[in-house]
Amino acid sequence: MRIDRLDLLGYGPFRDRSLSLGSGFHLVYGANEAGKSTTLRALSSLFFGFPKHGEDAYLVGTADMALGARITSADGRTLEFVRRRRGKSPLTMADGSVLSDELLSAFLGGLSRESFERLFSLDPARLRRHGQDLLNDGGALGQGLVEAGAGIVNLRKKLEVLSARKRELFLPTGKNPAINRILARLGEIRRDSRLRTVSPQDYLREEEEIRRLADASEGIRSEVLRLERGIRRAERILRILPRRQEYETLCRELSLLEGVPLLPPDSFALRVQAESWLATGRVELDRLREEAEGLEQDRAALADSPAELLREEEIAVIEKDLGAASKSLTDLPRREQELFSMEQEARLLLRECGLPEEPQTLDRHLPPPGKRRKIASLLDRRSALEGSFQVAGKNAAKAQAALTRAEAGRGELPPVPETGALEAILSGAEVFLARSEERSRQSSELLRRRDALAGRLHSLGLGEVTLPALRALVLPERSTLLRMQEDFRRLLHEEKEVRDALVRLEQERKKREDRIASLEGEGEVVTFADLKAVRERRDAGWGLLRKRFLEGDQSLESDLRLFFPEGRGPAEGFEGLLRESDRVADLIGRRSKEAIELSLLHKERDLARAEGQALEKDLRSTRDRLAQLSSEWIGQWPEGLVRLGPEGAPDRLPEAMVEWLEKRERVLAEGELIERLEAEQAEDHRAETELTDSLRKALAPLDPDPAGERTLPGLLVRARKIMENAKERQGRHTSAEETFRLAFRQSEEAREALREVERELELWKGEFGKAGLEAKLLLPEDPEEIRDLLEILTRLEMLGRSMTEMRDRIGKMREDIRHFGDQVALISGEADQRSTPEEMLGKAREIIRRFREAREAFVRRQELEKREEEICLRRGRQEEILDQSRRLLEGLASEAGVEDPSALPEIEGRSRTKAALLGRREEVIRQVLESGEGESLEALFADCGEANSDEINGRLTAMREDLESARERRESLLAALVAKKTDLDRRLEAFQAVDLLQEAEVERARLSGQVESYLEASILEGILRKGIDLFRERNQGPVLSRAGKILERLTLGRYRGLRGDFGEKGDALLLVVREDGRSLETRELSDGTLDALYLALRLASVGRHNETGEPVPFVADDLLLNLDNRRSLKALEVLSEMGAQGQVLFFTHHAHMVELAREAVPAGILRIHEL
Template sequence: MRFKRLDLIRYGKFTDRRLEFPFREADFHLVIGPNEAGKSTFRTAVLDLLFGFPLRTPLDFLHAKADLLLGAAIEREGTALEFLRRKANRNTLRTPDEAPLPDGALDSWLGGAHRAFFDKMFGLDHERLVAGGNSILNAQDDVGQVLFQSASGIASLGKVRDALEAEADALWAPTKSSKRVYYAARDLYDQASSDLKNAIVRTRDWASASERVQALSERSAEHRREQSARQETRARLERLRRVIPLLHELEECERELKDLDGVALLPSDAAQVLAQAQLSLARAGQRLEIHRGELDRLNIQASALQVDDKVLSLSEDIESLDALRHRYAGHEAAIIQAEGQSALLHGELMRMAKELGWQIADPAAPDALSMLRERMPGLPLRERLGQLLREHETISLAIEAADAVHANRLADAQALDAKLKNHAAPEPGADLRSALAQAQSLGDAVLTLSRADLTVRRRREALEQSMARLGSWKRAPDALAAVVWPTPQSVAAWLAERQSCQADLKSISSRRADKAATVQRLSLSIEQFQRLHQPVTQEDVIAAREQRNAVWRSIREGGRPLAASAEAYEAKVQHADALADQRHDKAREAAEFQALEQQLEQERAAYQDILRRHEACASALEVQESAWRERSIGLALDGMALEEFSDWLARKDAALDAAGALALAQEERDALAGAHSRAKEALGRALLRHGHAIDADAELADLRTQAQVRIREADDARVLRQEWEARRVEARPMLQASEQAAKAARGRLEAWHAEWREAATRAGLAEGTSIGEAVGALQLLSGMVDRLDQLQRLRQEQIDARRGDLHGFTTRAVALCRAADLAVPDGGVDVEAAFAMSRELMRRVAQARQAQEHAAVTARAIQEEQAQLRAAEHSAAEAQAQLQPLLESSGSNDPAALALAIARSDRLRALKSKLQGVQKRLAEDSDGISRERLLAEMAEVDAARLQVDLAAIQEEMTQAQEQQNALAVELAQAEADLASIAGSDDAARAEARRQEALATMADAASRYVKVYTAARLLRWSIDRYREEKQGPVLARASDIFSKLTLGAFERLRVDFEREPMALQGQRADGRLVGIEGLSDGTRDQLYLALRLAALELHLEQSAPLPFIADDLFINYDDARAEAGLRALADLSRRTQVIFLSHHDHIEELARSVFGDELNVIRLERQAAPARGQTPFGV
């Protein structure tokens, strides 16, 4: 499966963003963008698209969760599928037209891969690359673990296994420890069992404890009763201590109240009311005296004021007249100025009439202006004359323009005819054009040939380097290609078989050493057992008896004399009998000795079997070594180890590829040189045929330039002639049109002359008046009309109207003076006198108003004084009214005696208040006891010894309380003892703890089985993966690792001598470097090589899926980054590879690897729009 297109419709910061991934032979696609351009969002989008959105996602900051939408087009082996993925609870997969798809529609495309597997196996970023390199370092001593976690993408697999083993050890182990869960629960179980045993109840103990609790309870009750009596006595004494002072105070108050019996009780504020009333009376008397004097003064002032009411009644008319006086003050000067302007306008009119040739008999006559107005032509006629003059100017300009256009077009047509007559266009010919096209198709031939030569040199150097890396092989590349070499699968099978034999031999050698040690240990045990117990076996008894019988047979048969052999025979008999007796006595030791011998015999047999197997394995390994030596000799690789042969084959393939590349580069260079020579020869012949001199040493570029100049000149000449011919065709109708336009303009001029003569006659102009004279006459007529209108407006608006205003003012001034009883002169009044009358009237009005205002102010002051006088009288009456109720209550009419009555009343009120307070306090402190009983109790005690009695009773109560506390502690302990043997739940609690401990032990045992099994299964999975995949994966990883390190490391090797086996890198000089000796960057490259090799092996067995790589080469230099891209290029021929990066220089490196077919997608950083905006960018 591969992506054909990915649509980020509404996802994260993207809106309607489409990414295209066209198919290439090397299916590699580069996505470049700066930081925060959306590369991480793209990786997450691939997971969400293929496997569904998670429940919560942080990518809803722009679009709401319900609006998140992704789309894609995927393809596989000619079939394609387009679909959408929504963020929803169901039906998340849909077709492009929103029809729902089954949830499992992508299962067959994904080959059963789930989200976590796809992310680990087909996704790799810089962070995971570094973590993988570190995990390899942590697992450096276990090659199986290195391979397994690199292939699966699971980093820190050793930590997982160590955690499982640590958890298993914390649960249970053969050695007891309180830190282990099982043994801690066992300790709790033992403690609970002990507590359960101790919780058994005994009858005698229970009866004794019960009796003790009852006795202590009775004593405690008696103590409480005695303490209660003491508390009552103390309470009575305390009450008397509180109430005795109150009783004395109560009696004192009652005696004083009896003395005040019959006193009238006045209001509580009577003294304050009396003081305020006396103060108010004093203030009111003072105010009355002041206001009465002021009122008399104001009345005298008001009687002296005089007001002119007649002038005040005419004040509005007088003020209006004064306003007209100010307005008309400049009328006389304005009239004089207007008459001067009128005279000037009249003189100008006469002058203009004289310029027009009009004769006026008497210019100063009154009807002179009327005569001028009658001779003036009307406005329509004047406008018509003006219009005709403007038309004449337009017609004249049109005639001039038409004549100029006709002349220009005639000249252009004649010039084009001359050019076409004298111009000839050469034709370069088709052969020159064809030769030039052929030369241009070669591009920059010199540069192309230089690049081809450079490529040939580089390919030759690469071949030499590749051949040098072949070591002892010194033949030519052709001989290298002619040999039939073993396939990598065969070599891997040989190597796997050899490694298997080596592993078996190593294992059998270890077992042989162990078995030899066991045989030696058993032999030593038997020897020590014999020295210690001296056991007698049945074989020893039989042997002794055989010796005895042999001596007897010799004596009986006469072979030995009886006297000489008797002593020996008796010794043999005694020895045989002693052995028989000893065997009977040490039967158990004999049985043990026999068992040891049988065990030794079995171990020796097993040791011999191991020796035979060891010899067989060694023989098989020697056969393999011999076979390989024969093969290596036949391949001219004497002395090469089988482990090095895979790497050598890879270098051989690289050398053959380099040889093929050199041959191809040489062919391309020769083809370019031939094409260059042919193009140069053809172009030279074509130039010679067209009359161009050719230098024998001229380069192809020079010939191409000459041909281009020749063809360009010919093309320019042909285009120029075609342009001239087209312009001549266009010029003919335009010339005819310009001639007709000139004739039409002259016709319009003749019509204008006829209309002008008729209008000029009507306007009184002479028949021979020129255009300039007519323009001047119209200007004079317009000026005369304007001046006539100005003169008429001046006389009507400036002179006549102002004279009327002054006459009306004079008449009104005289009438107002007479109405105000002012003297008016006889014989008429001029304007100046009228203005003086107006000023006098205004002075009289001001005086009358001033007097009127003084009178009004005085009247208001009199009213205010009268009001103040009435207020003072009212205040005195109110103060007297306030004293009247107090006088009536006291029973006296004398205000002086009222103060004493108020003092006695206040004392009576204070005593009553004090009596109520004492009674209230007595009621609160008497504990609800009546006054009579309190008096009786007070009589029974000595008040002087009251405090001493209280102290004594308090001391008794303290001692009694301490005894009660001690008794309570003793009673609580007795009750606890009784509860512990009678009513407690200790037994049940102990049983519950015991059951809980049993459950914890069971859980620990169950968890231990699971964890221990998981650790063992993980160890087994790692070993099995190593056994199955170590050969192919290491072979491919070695090749990739060598390329990634630019040949610094030739291959990867496994150290079989270490336990567990370890992975090492072999440098070009043969030195081996362990993982711990690699730099951080080289470890990252080792992890990348293992991941890519494992991924290629996985792709051979499963459906291909896109591989997403994110900024893997951040810490690589350009050379190693290019090597990494070439490794990904090999992977891209098996599955789609999408490489994400924020470094622009990666594009240049990628183009050097993939050429012009590289698909580059650029992501730009931009501010995320607000939610709801949908910018579209593809």
């Protein structure tokens, strides 16, 4: 597939941009940011869809991104389509119909995005990384081929990742990998599970032991019980023995008190209390009677005065007002004096203001406060206005002075010269001069190129030849070239074949001669020819003998002597021949195999000789034809360019001359470029002269000091200075004009401000006069006097208020005194009598005193009456108590069976003794029964029998010791039993194998997951390794051979090729063959060579892909940055060859790469596109 046209309809910085491509080598040049990388991404997006995040959507929106293309497949089918980001059908054909992904994929040969992006495109960074990978992989051939063939990075590391994953999961002898850990845990669980299982045998054994312990414990328990019973009985007897004795004594004492009545327990206390109440009751009655008499007397002594008490409310009023009335009487004269003083002061002030001296009617004469405040505020305003007037005056004077200064300054400035004509020329001259550095660089570049061209002209081998001569050379047509190239190839091939055949013949001959020599050297191997020869000689000898001796032909005597030359006679000689022929026949019979071989070898020798002669003849004929062709070939070229070599062939064959012709083309192109540059240089020179002249003319009227300057830079310096000078003067003029305008405006503003203040002052005067009239005041001129007047008026206003208050108070006091006097008169019944205030106060005080006395007497009588009632009640109660006590004593006596209560104390004593004895006997019985465990008193006393407490104590000690020991034994048995049972319970309940069973199952489930992971890693690794081997097997031959040739070119012949070999461990290794035939491993190569090696492998893989499948364009992104120019040229040549067979898109933003491409790529296939 090749791209005929790429449409950047809306992508990155492009909108409706088309690149016309087609087969060949396309160099896409663009400066930084021109959209080179975007165009590269566009290719991927075009064929495989837009990436999810539209990073190239900055000119059009993400939704409007669109790319299109026209592509042609290897078999000539074409497809024109558009891919949009938006819409249900992103792919559409030129006619608007939907294009399926499958159809597009078929044009790409089913290539994936990854393969396209990795195999068919390359940039310098990846080139370097891949080169390093070749080194890191240790030169593994398979990996190297796959990395180059599939564009995968660092295959070794990926294999290592899989191995590491496996190692993390499982190692046959490891402990830490996950699977090993789980397996170990499973083992632990299995062992633990065995320990936790309680087998039936175990269980029975444990149960038997428990039963035995329980039985033993039970035996000891009955012994303990028996002992405890014995001890309890002995202890009981010990407790009952003293009780039995006491019981008998009590019984005896009680029989003595048989007739004594048992009085109730409280009879004694009752009697004592009744007697005590009788005594105290009598004393109390006497005291109460005396007190009642005393009270009667006190009451009779109190006086009666009810009249005073009836007027209680009226007297309370006088009592309340008495204090206030007496204070008013004291304060009144002082207040009246204060009022008088105030009136005096008011009169003085009124006089000062010129107002009537009438303090009582002050309100009427004073001006209202609002008017006074207005006058005060007008006074303040006047001071402010006067201040403003002074400031405005000063400002106006200052502005006028500034205006005068500005006017003078304007008049002093020099005039501005006229520079319009000069300015027009100057800008052109500046631009011209700015390029002067570049021109000088171009000029030196031109010189360098001229030198280089001379060298290259010389290197063409035509001696001192000029460009036109080179251009005019008569050279063979291309068809002739091709034809003769073919002829040369054929002839040289024929010659080589004949030479090879001769060499082969010679080798065979040597081998054969050796064999013959070895066979013949043994002396025992003869050929049939030998036999035939020997026999022929024998027969010939016989013929001679027969003819000479049997037929008697004497003439044969000399022949005979010649035939049998030895000293022996003919007979002996003939016998010798007979023996010889027999021997030879024998030898053939014995060594027939060797004989046959030797015969064949002789025959072969003859045949080979004939073949050799034929070949020699062929060789000569071929060489003749070659010489003829060579002379024709030499004749095609200018004299001396092609010469006859020592071998009879020309020193430069057609391949070399094709290169020569290409080199000539490049030299001619360079020559044309130089000529064009020279023309440009001349044009520049002319322009410079013109500019200089016009500049000088324009300067003449302006320059006061020409100093004979002729050069353009010098003139420019002067012109710039004059222009600057003129500009500076113009600036000063503008600035002075601006200053004057500003000063004028400020002076006008200041004068206007002064006038404004004067107007305000006039207005104030009118307003002030009006305020004086309104206040009805005759205002003085001096503002200070006006302020004093205003202060007096304020003081008068305050005095007026104080006097009014004082008058009100005095009036009130007089009214209070009068009212009090009326009340006192009313109470004392002297309403019509007039008395002085002092008399009135005395009367009031007397009335109050009398009322208080009457009230106290009344209260005292009431208290006494209440006390008499209380005493009467208490006397009644005492008499009742005396009665009750007497009746109680009588009742007690009758109960004790006596008539006189005084006999009671004795009977009570005996009754108490009897009751105590009875109580004690009950207690003894209770104690005995308590320790008797339900037995009757009689039985318990009987159980004691005639027992002796010492003997019982002895028995008791022995029994207690026995019991202690039995208990100890039992406790230890019980402890053992409990421990045994607990252990068994624990083993049966808490510590169960079933728990581990589930845990083992969980571990097995986890193990299953890990095994799956291991299997996955193992399979992935297996597929990858097998894939690498298969890839190597299939591609090793063609790719290595092709890559070797490319490497040879890229390294300028330093390396001759590539080969595969097996390393020490039997792994396939990639080796590089050096110029001298030595093979190197990748680790012996420099970085640059590694890059070249990877590039060679990659280009070979691409070539192989394009041969075996649908070809795809190769995209290089500034690929040759790391290579020097010579290598870059070679690489460009290789790429241009790829381009000649398909399509190469070479992106660059380096201008020199364009030049290199022009040099390396034949013009017929090179297309340059600028972004």
